[in-house]
Amino acid sequence: MLELRKDIFADERDDNLKEIGKGTQRQDMLGHVTGTSTYFDDHKLQGMLHLKVVRSTHPHARLRRIDTSDAERSAGVRRIIRGSDVPRNLNTLLSLINFGKDDEPSLAVDKVRYKGEPIVAIVADSPREAYEAMAKVRIDYEPLPAVFDVEDALKPGAPVVNETYPKNAFIYHDVYDHQKLRFGDVERGLAAADHVLEQRYQMSPIEHAPTETNGSIAAPDTNGRYIVYTSTQALFFSLDTCAKILDVPSNTFHFIGGTVGGGFGGKVDTLTEPLAILGATLTGRPVRYVLGREEEMQFGSPRGAERIYIKDGVMRDGRIVARKIRALFDSGAYTRLSSYAAVKCAAHLPGPYTIPNVHGDVYCVFTNRTPATAMRGFGVTAMDFAIECQMDKLAHLVGMDPMEFRILNAYRDGDMKAHRREAKNCALIECVQVAAEKAKWPIREEFKRASSRKDGGGSRAAISPTPRESYAPATAPSQQRTTYDRAPAAAREPPPPPPPPPPRPQAPSHGAARFSSVFGTRRR
Amino acid sequence: MAKTALQFRHNGRDVAIFVDGGTNLLAALRELIGDMTPKFGCGQGGCGACSVLIDGELHLSCLTLAETVAGRSVETLDSLKDGPNLHPLQRAFADNFAAQCGYCTPGMLMAAKALLDRNPQPSRTEVIEAISGNICRCTGYEPIINAVLAAASGGRARA
Numbered sequence: 001m002l003e004l005r006k007d008i009f010a011d012e013r014d015d016n017l018k019e020i021g022k023g024t025q026r027q028d029m030l031g032h033v034t035g036t037s038t039y040f041d042d043h044k045l046q047g048m049l050h051l052k053v054v055r056s057t058h059p060h061a062r063l064r065r066i067d068t069s070d071a072e073r074s075a076g077v078r079r080i081i082r083g084s085d086v087p088r089n090l091n092t093l094l095s096l097i098n099f100g101k102d103d104e105p106s107l108a109v110d111k112v113r114y115k116g117e118p119i120v121a122i123v124a125d126s127p128r129e130a131y132e133a134m135a136k137v138r139i140d141y142e143p144l145p146a147v148f149d150v151e152d153a154l155k156p157g158a159p160v161v162n163e164t165y166p167k168n169a170f171i172y173h174d175v176y177d178h179q180k181l182r183f184g185d186v187e188r189g190l191a192a193a194d195h196v197l198e199q200r201y202q203m204s205p206i207e208h209a210p211t212e213t214n215g216s217i218a219a220p221d222t223n224g225r226y227i228v229y230t231s232t233q234a235l236f237f238s239l240d241t242c243a244k245i246l247d248v249p250s251n252t253f254h255f256i257g258g259t260v261g262g263g264f265g266g267k268v269d270t271l272t273e274p275l276a277i278l279g280a281t282l283t284g285r286p287v288r289y290v291l292g293r294e295e296e297m298q299f300g301s302p303r304g305a306e307r308i309y310i311k312d313g314v315m316r317d318g319r320i321v322a323r324k325i326r327a328l329f330d331s332g333a334y335t336r337l338s339s340y341a342a343v344k345c346a347a348h349l350p351g352p353y354t355i356p357n358v359h360g361d362v363y364c365v366f367t368n369r370t371p372a373t374a375m376r377g378f379g380v381t382a383m384d385f386a387i388e389c390q391m392d393k394l395a396h397l398v399g400m401d402p403m404e405f406r407i408l409n410a411y412r413d414g415d416m417k418a419h420r421r422e423a424k425n426c427a428l429i430e431c432v433q434v435a436a437e438k439a440k441w442p443i444r445e446e447f448k449r450a451s452s453r454k455d456g457g458g459s460r461a462a463i464s465p466t467p468r469e470s471y472a473p474a475t476a477p478s479q480q481r482t483t484y485d486r487a488p489a490a491a492r493e494p495p496p497p498p499p500p501p502p503p504r505p506q507a508p509s510h511g512a513a514r515f516s517s518v519f520g521t522r523r524r
Numbered sequence: 525m526a527k528t529a530l531q532f533r534h535n536g537r538d539v540a541i542f543v544d545g546g547t548n549l550l551a552a553l554r555e556l557i558g559d560m561t562p563k564f565g566c567g568q569g570g571c572g573a574c575s576v577l578i579d580g581e582l583h584l585s586c587l588t589l590a591e592t593v594a595g596r597s598v599e600t601l602d603s604l605k606d607g608p609n610l611h612p613l614q615r616a617f618a619d620n621f622a623a624q625c626g627y628c629t630p631g632m633l634m635a636a637k638a639l640l641d642r643n644p645q646p647s648r649t650e651v652i653e654a655i656s657g658n659i660c661r662c663t664g665y666e667p668i669i670n671a672v673l674a675a676a677s678g679g680r681a682r683a
Contacts, residue, residue: 025618032626033614035561035601039627042560128544211565211573211627211661261563261627262661293566 028259037259039212040229045219045286049078051279052130053289054120054137055299056112059368060146060159063110063139068120070136076129078283081121083109086278087247092335093269096240101171103164104334104371106245106274112141113161113333114370116298123279123287146368150307150328153367161333161366170331170339170364179346181360183418184464189322189357193313195397200309201386205302205330208375212261214300215290218276226277227254232270233263241270242277253277265374269301269336304338304372305330306382310390313357318400318408322357323350327383329364332371337378338364344379350418351387352428353409354456356464358418403436404447414457422461426452532593534559535603541590549585549593550574553600561601561630565659572658575631576600582638584657601630604637613637616675617668624662631658636672645676 031037068080083089083105090102108119120137124130145159152158153168160166169177190196216230232238235257243250260267272289279287291300306329313322327345331338342364349360375381395405410428417423429452436443527542534557541556550567553559553576565573567586574585577599604611610618613636623629632655639646639654646654651672660668 023621026621026623028626029618029621029623032623032629033610033617033633034605035630035633037626038560039563041564044555044558044560128546209661211571211625211659212563213565260625262625264661290564293568293570 031259039259039261040216040231040257041212041288041290043217043229045217048217048219048286048288049123049125049279049283050127050130051121051123051276051287051289052127052134053118053275053295054122054134054139055295056108056115056117056119056141058112058141058143058146059115059148060144060161061112061141062144063108063112063119064142065138065140066120067138067140070138071120071122071133074124074129074133074136076125077122077133078125078285079123079279080133081107081123081275081278081282083107083119085282086245086274088245091241091245093237093241093337094335094340095244096237100335100339101164103162104336106278111144114368116295116370117333118275118299121275121279121289123283148367148369150305150330150363150365150367153365154328154363159368161368165335165366168366170335170342170366172339172343177363179342179360179362181346181349181358181362181418182466182469183359183420184322184357185467186322186324186357186359190311190313190324193321194316195314195394196311197314197390197394197397198309198311199386199390199393200307201382201389202308203306203382203385205305205370205372206375207297207300207302208262208264208266209296210260210262210264210266213291213293213296214267214271215288216272216276217286217288218273218280219286220280220284221254225252225254226280227256228273228277230255230257230273231260231263231267232257232273233260233265233267234270237268238270238273242273245274246277246281264376265303265378266300269373271300298370301332301336301371301373303375303378303381304332304341305369308383308386310386312390312394314394314398316398318395318398318405320353320355320394320409322359323353323355324359325349325361325383327360327362329362329379330369330372331364331366332369333366334371335364336371336373338372341372341374341379345383347419348380348383351384351391352411352426353391353406354411354415354423354460355409355418356462360418401443403432403441403443406432407443407447407450410452412452412454412456412460415460416463420463423456426456428452528591530591530594532595533597535599536597543590547590549576549583549588549590549598552590553585553598559600559602563627563630565627565631570659571628572631572635572655573628575634575658577634577638580638580641582635599634601633604633611637612678613640613672613675616671616678620667620671620674622664622667622671624660624664628658628660628662632660632668636675639672640676646672648673 072080086106089105092100092102094100108117122130122133147153147159161168214231218226218228221227235255239253239255240250276287276289309326311324314320329338329342342362346360346362350358392402395402407429411423411426413426415423429450530543531540550562553562562576562585563573565571569584569587576585579596635655635658651669
């Protein structure tokens, strides 16, 4: 235990941190009620220019020709930015923690993969002049077949959305096209069950729709640095992403933010900062790039759609003996954060219930839809919706009260989770009991007396024998290759021969350690 | 582009600016006058973040052509405070935790002020009706409604 030399800091802070039960005012409340909280767009800088983006009108198309000559001559235009102006025009957000391959350009060069994808940026004296120049950009599209459904995208012969992942699925550890969970023998469990229920669930994409749209203002500072006022929810993550895309050291930037007009996960994607900074670099003037509401809906990432199949085996007495789940996350055209959502989802299976046989396959799938990203519990929320709908249906199937059914199957302390970790500090039973009481929902005495602290462990702590599966080696992808102006050459290697042994995780570099438990780089 | 001279009262002070044709009041206030209290949310009259009072009446500044306020009086959140002292509505919003990200707060406060100016003792239903054009995506509506009701009763007690 670290001993702080409290005598040194005696003047600094009262050590009394007992805040529970007391109202404590937000430190930013006075700014909010007086309208003086400074959001990124509340900065008005001398000589500020305005950046607007010409976006794809097709969900999937080859770019035959981009003609900006008329736009360049349009009144008030200071600079037209193309993909070839972006120093590293290919990135994936989680590359900062060595997760995933660079797959998304800042400005599309040879192909667009979703409607709304940025192609050309225009920097002009006023937003109006930028809009007028936008109308003069001529883009010759060659429309390609598009795929909008996750299951269609995984079928052989489906259009290749993103050439970095030619089979339309994110690749984990350079080998696996999905996240896999195996615990016990689910087929035997299903065969032995009194009832089997298989259901399909679908959740649509959900837009965060923050009242403040995404945006940023970048301004040249002294010593070759740039000040960036931004709406980002992830200030340093965004700063490092810009440093990578613009190929400069991260101390080039001074990011100022923290006052965010609603984010909910929709402001972690560094959507505007790289082009705003590039605009400031190319013009030497402050540049403001703010999404309009339509852009926020079309281009700003939503929570991804998910399709979930659950097949459960349940006994007449209400015990769930097997749960088989296949989940397909719609990542849209690029990875952004969906790869991580699938990891979280697999880690969440089979929900907070002790089930001896669990089988999970979770895919992160590419389609020609707006790329998806983080949103409040992403990866878990839709799965919980599906699991809890399923729990109600199972309870009905065996003629049990749904609250009692959950108490019966809930994790108890000492139980073995499907991830082969012991369940500790469980509280679902107590939550259900309180919910039943508050809702005046009658549950029987034995369920009122149930506790997370008793009846766990023992046979419930066992790991049922788990059969090994034969691994089908990946077939050679029918690649539909394209080139990028400055794509790193190493991005598309053929998949290595099939395991075992599983690939050894890379030595965690900075930051990777914090995410160790989810990305497989175990920290002991 | 030809610009039009425009004079109006802004928070009790006469101002004169030159605007391009088609400039909306929100852009005029933020970019030309420098009053950053009204916010841009949607630009289509859907969210209420840009709400201001024109001659005491609640308006969406993003859908108001700047030239239409010539000679009229425009009030924004910047006018609500009395010197260093918070307006009872501002105090009530703070005391009732009626702001989270704070972005809808300027519009909410203007909608609430418009309500209390014409109806100092509104019912809960009337408060809900009055802020129904203002979206709070942090979904803090309950504390906001409570704050407006608290300001209404507190305001009377002080008067």
